[in-house]
Amino acid sequence: MAIIYELAxxxxxxxxxxxxxxxxxxxxxxxxxxxLRRIGPPLLQPYRDIWKLMHKEAVMAHGASWLYRSTPYLxxxxxxxxxxxxxxxxxxxxFSWSADLIAIVALLATGRFALALAGMDVGTAFxxxxxxxxxxxxxxxxxxxxxxxxxxxxxxxxxQLSAIAEHMIHGSVGLRVSLGLVLFAxxxxxxxxxxxxxxxxxATHLELTMVHEAMVLEYSGRHLAMIEAAAALKxxxxxxxxxxxxxxxxxxxxxxxIVAFAIGLGFYLSKITLLAVLLPIGETxxxxxxxxxxxxxxxxxxxxxxxAVFLLFVSQGF
Amino acid sequence: xxxxxxxxxxxxxxVAAVLAAxxxxxxxxxxxxxxxxxxxxxxxxxxxxxxxVTGDLKTQLALPLGLPLxxxxxxxxxxxxxxxxxxxxxxxxxxxxxxxxxxHERSPLRVLPYIPAYxxxxxxxxxxxxxxxxLVAWEFMSLASWALVLADHRREENARAAYIYIVMxxxxxxxxxxxxxxxxxxxxxxxxxxxxxxxxxxxIAGLVFLLALAGAGSKAGLAPLHIxxxxxxxxxxxxxSALMSGVMTKVAIYGFIxxxxxxxxxxxxxxxxxxxxxxxxxxxxxxxxxLLQQDIKRLLAYSTVENVGIVFVGLGLALAFRAHxxxxxxxxxxxxALLHVLNHSFFKSxxxxxxxxVVHASGERDMERLGGLIHRMPxxxxxxxxxxxxISALPPLNGFVSEWMTFQAILVGPQLPHWxxxxxxxxxGALLALAxxxxxxxxxxxxxxxxxxxxxxxxARTAHDADxxxxxxxxxxxxxxxxxxxxxxxxIDVLAPVAQxxxxxxxxxxxxxxxxxxxxxxxxxxxxxxxxxFSFLICSGVLTAMVIHRYATRATRRSAFWDxxxxxxxxxxxxxxxxxxxxxxxxxxxxxxDIRETVDMPPPGARRPARFSLKIFDPAWRFAYGPATRAxxxxxxxxxxxxxxTIRRYLTLVFAALIVLLIVVAAWR
Numbered sequence: 003m004a005i006i007y008e009l010a011x012x013x014x015x016x017x018x019x020x021x022x023x024x025x026x027x028x029x030x031x032x033x034x035x036x037x038l039r040r041i042g043p044p045l046l047q048p049y050r051d052i053w054k055l056m057h058k059e060a061v062m063a064h065g066a067s068w069l070y071r072s073t074p075y076l077x078x079x080x081x082x083x084x085x086x087x088x089x090x091x092x093x094x095x096x097f098s099w100s101a102d103l104i105a106i107v108a109l110l111a112t113g114r115f116a117l118a119l120a121g122m123d124v125g126t127a128f129x130x131x132x133x134x135x136x137x138x139x140x141x142x143x144x145x146x147x148x149x150x151x152x153x154x155x156x157x158x159x160x161x162q163l164s165a166i167a168e169h170m171i172h173g174s175v176g177l178r179v180s181l182g183l184v185l186f187a188x189x190x191x192x193x194x195x196x197x198x199x200x201x202x203x204x205a206t207h208l209e210l211t212m213v214h215e216a217m218v219l220e221y222s223g224r225h226l227a228m229i230e231a232a233a234a235l236k237x238x239x240x241x242x243x244x245x246x247x248x249x250x251x252x253x254x255x256x257x258x259x260i261v262a263f264a265i266g267l268g269f270y271l272s273k274i275t276l277l278a279v280l281l282p283i284g285e286t287x288x289x290x291x292x293x294x295x296x297x298x299x300x301x302x303x304x305x306x307x308x309x310a311v312f313l314l315f316v317s318q319g320f
Numbered sequence: 321x322x323x324x325x326x327x328x329x330x331x332x333x334x335v336a337a338v339l340a341a342x343x344x345x346x347x348x349x350x351x352x353x354x355x356x357x358x359x360x361x362x363x364x365x366x367x368x369x370x371x372x373v374t375g376d377l378k379t380q381l382a383l384p385l386g387l388p389l390x391x392x393x394x395x396x397x398x399x400x401x402x403x404x405x406x407x408x409x410x411x412x413x414x415x416x417x418x419x420x421x422x423x424h425e426r427s428p429l430r431v432l433p434y435i436p437a438y439x440x441x442x443x444x445x446x447x448x449x450x451x452x453x454x455l456v457a458w459e460f461m462s463l464a465s466w467a468l469v470l471a472d473h474r475r476e477e478n479a480r481a482a483y484i485y486i487v488m489x490x491x492x493x494x495x496x497x498x499x500x501x502x503x504x505x506x507x508x509x510x511x512x513x514x515x516x517x518x519x520x521x522x523x524i525a526g527l528v529f530l531l532a533l534a535g536a537g538s539k540a541g542l543a544p545l546h547i548x549x550x551x552x553x554x555x556x557x558x559x560x561s562a563l564m565s566g567v568m569t570k571v572a573i574y575g576f577i578x579x580x581x582x583x584x585x586x587x588x589x590x591x592x593x594x595x596x597x598x599x600x601x602x603x604x605x606x607x608x609x610x611l612l613q614q615d616i617k618r619l620l621a622y623s624t625v626e627n628v629g630i631v632f633v634g635l636g637l638a639l640a641f642r643a644h645x646x647x648x649x650x651x652x653x654x655x656x657a658l659l660h661v662l663n664h665s666f667f668k669s670x671x672x673x674x675x676x677x678v679v680h681a682s683g684e685r686d687m688e689r690l691g692g693l694i695h696r697m698p699x700x701x702x703x704x705x706x707x708x709x710x711i712s713a714l715p716p717l718n719g720f721v722s723e724w725m726t727f728q729a730i731l732v733g734p735q736l737p738h739w740x741x742x743x744x745x746x747x748x749g750a751l752l753a754l755a756x757x758x759x760x761x762x763x764x765x766x767x768x769x770x771x772x773x774x775x776x777x778x779x780a781r782t783a784h785d786a787d788x789x790x791x792x793x794x795x796x797x798x799x800x801x802x803x804x805x806x807x808x809x810x811x812i813d814v815l816a817p818v819a820q821x822x823x824x825x826x827x828x829x830x831x832x833x834x835x836x837x838x839x840x841x842x843x844x845x846x847x848x849x850x851x852x853x854f855s856f857l858i859c860s861g862v863l864t865a866m867v868i869h870r871y872a873t874r875a876t877r878r879s880a881f882w883d884x885x886x887x888x889x890x891x892x893x894x895x896x897x898x899x900x901x902x903x904x905x906x907x908x909x910x911x912x913x914d915i916r917e918t919v920d921m922p923p924p925g926a927r928r929p930a931r932f933s934l935k936i937f938d939p940a941w942r943f944a945y946g947p948a949t950r951a952x953x954x955x956x957x958x959x960x961x962x963x964x965x966t967i968r969r970y971l972t973l974v975f976a977a978l979i980v981l982l983i984v985v986a987a988w989r
Contacts, residue, residue: 063882123773125772138904
């Protein structure tokens with residue numbers, strides 16, 4: 003019985019992230035529109051978009067290969083699996099040990115690798131430019147992300163997400179300078195990875211500076227639906243990660259009853275909705291950057307995270 | 321038992337080499353020789369695996385050859401058994417590949433005799449138990465591979481590559497010769513057993529370490545001694561390139577481990593500091609060079625430099641932990657390094673085989689002149705993609721597992737008491753992350769340029785897939801990449817005796833862990849399960865595809881590509897490899913490589929075409945090799961006068977030399 007209950011809890015989390023992701027995207031879009039004095043789309047619009055795209059015929063270029071057709075599913079699967087392995091309402095779920103923080107970051111890299119290849123498959127200028135810039139951003143963001151991982155795991159003594167969340171709640175962590183610094187770095191990395199302003203603009207087409215949208219320009223129909231769903235999942239994933247690493251209060255630890263799960267769920271949903279509101283506030287305050295200013299933005303994240311690591315090496319008390 | 325089988329394998333390889341020299345010109349020769357090599361290396365592989373798993377080791381055997389006083393001897397312990405496994409696995413793969421690929425060789429006599437000799441040399445290096453046998457085998461290996469680099473000697477660049485290779489190889493061997501001389505001491509104890517027992521004073525130990533690092537590091541491709549590697553490895557036929565990159569660099573790493581972990585008795589913190597820092601720098605520099613290449617095989621060779629860097633980071637960490645008596649983390653770091661050695665031999669051989677198939681099919685080594693081969697060479701495309709994903713450290717494949725374990729070892733770094741190491745280790749962690757991200761970019765470019773997009777030249781349009789033997793070798797290696805990615809626990813357990821003998825501890829037993837997870841330190845600290853991740857990926861991906869195809873739509877229409885409404889059918893509008901890496905080149909390479917871009921744009925109305933040129937300066941050439949070469953030239957020019965002296969002056973010189981030597985001997989006593 004116990005194993006079935008645990009399996010159900012893990013399955014719940016898988017379905018939860020999938021179900022919530024378009025809603026979170028809807029909240030950011032709606033709130034951003036309100037900030038710009040527009041009415042904005044309804045909160046459920048992303049669900050309708052994905053539904054609509056799924057039922058449309060997929061138009062593919064003549065030269066598109068099997069790689070092009072299978073990438074959307076691989077991207078979706080890798081993002082979904084990564085998102086489902088991050089503790090949301092409870093720590094220590096059945097499969098939480100199968101990937102630690104480093105493996106989750108690497109799973110996202112798998113999806114990115116496939117998508118960058120798919121961008122080059124048809125042989126268009128836009129696809130190539132998107133792939134090229136995506137890899138540039140990745141090579142700037144990954145070292146910063148690894149230093150964030152290093153700092154968090156130095157504080158918690160582990161790279162297991164469940165154990166980190168439990169340590170942040172129960173351990174005497176308190177307010178730390180290093181954690182504050184890496185929170186800053188993490189937000190920068192998350193903005194870059196999710197193709198948000200000021201790195202990329204998710205709402206445009208036909209801009210010479212676009213990155214992610216250029217890469218997926220040729221996609222349509224059900225394939226595009228998968229890519230849009232994966233993008234929504236990735237945003238939710240980074241929100242969950244931020245919540246799990248830095249603000250895990252309210253999450254169910256140890257107590258595996260339905261009530262504890264429900265409380266954890268309530269906390270989780272309100273926290274990520276809050277983040278979905280905060281993101282557009284930041285986005286409307288700044289302008290999109292030129293491509294060759296990315297190193298300054300992400301280099302800042304890297305420097306901040308490096309400072310945190312060195313502070314920790316000086317003394318574990320920071 | 322394994323030692324006799326090993327010696328028999330060496331003898332059989334040598335016989336095959338002689339046979340190849342005798343019948344090399346005949347039509348049946350490639351089939352005969354590669355068939356024999358497959359059988360011999362399969363036997364070698366089996367015996368190495370048997371030795372490693374059953375622990376039937378430590379058997380020593382005296383050779384009837386060797387130095388007059390000490391003689392020669394051979395021995396297999398856990399370390400050499402593991403490396404024998406790597407070498408013979410590479411041998412099997414290359415021989416099977418050669419059964420198909422080698423038939424197209426234009427001058428088989430220039431290739432066939434040397435490959436078995438080369439494998440014999442590498443096998444003997446790993447079994448040698450005294451300095452003499454080791455060095456003879458090492459030189460044998462170097463010379464055989466030098467001959468293979470010169471196989472296509474009419475191309476001028478190959479001749480130059482072979483020249484640089486032989487110079488660097490001789491310098492490396494000289495370093496090793498001095499290493500063993502210092503280790504043997506004044507009494508001349510050239511057997512490894514005698515060297516193990518003597519405890520060197522710190523100064524001698526330091527010198528030995530530096531010389532071994534230079535000697536073995538130059539063979540492995542450690543920066544800044546890597547310069548010959550990207551020239552020599554691509555010059556050989558592709559299956560030999562695979563052996564050189566996938567296997568010979570590993571033999572060099574074996575030499576380093578044997579000397580520094582086994583023969584030297586006093587590890588110090590500063591040694592590990594140098595190894596860790598050099599490893600990190602090599603990893604990033606190697607992959608940055610790789611990113612800038614257009615030649616497929618040269619890109620792969622530079623990527624070997626990167627992976628050697630990753631291995632040396634692991635080895636350096638193991639040295640650091642061992643120096644501070646932290647044997648469990650040392651075992652973790654060493655296991656990570658050795659696992660990466662094995663993994664790299666899988667995917668680098670695979671990628672070189674794939675490159676060989678592409679070069680043979682299209683006649684092009686320049687990736688800017690390929691494209692769209694995924695349609696023409698579907699099988700090669702699949703295995704090449706697996707290799708690219710594995711080397712980019714993507715889960716659930718094998719490259720990720722060893723890099724993940726290296727990161728786990730880095731995360732133990734703060735517990736080191738040494739301040740220099742405390743600061744260097746996280747910095748190297750960041751360098752390693754940078755190298756991983758660059759590697760992904762590099763292999764997206766490689767695969768994208770060769771296999772994706774539209775064919776850029778007629779050669780690419782008419783390419784055909786590789787033959788059955790080549791494909792069998794590639795599929796086999798791809799399967800190994802995959803298996804060692806999803807069930808790495810088995811390999812980690814196989815490596816346990818190696819770590820046990822060298823650092824006195826082992827990574828926790830993996831076979832008892834539930835669900836075949838990998839738990840390098842403790843379950844509460846970190847764990848990874850490739851099998852679960854893989855099944856999750858497949859289930860969710862396939863399930864989603866099925867649901868959408870069943871309940872939404874599976875309608876598909878083909879049309880011209882869209883490209884935002886401005887489709888241009890010209891092939892030149894595709895992204896090229898150099899434009900793909902332009903952002904990374906600008907951001908990271910400008911200062912490091914002193915890159916000069918010049919655009920020559922004709923004025924409006926002029927008829928001549930615009931030109932773009934790119935100059936990349938290698939800092940190693942500019943600051944180390946350039947001055948060194950010039951110095952050698954100057955000294956040689958000055959010494960040239962000695963050729964034109966009179967007989968009296970020559971006699972005076974001889975007499976003066978004698979006096980000086982006598983004084984030196986007198987002072988020595």
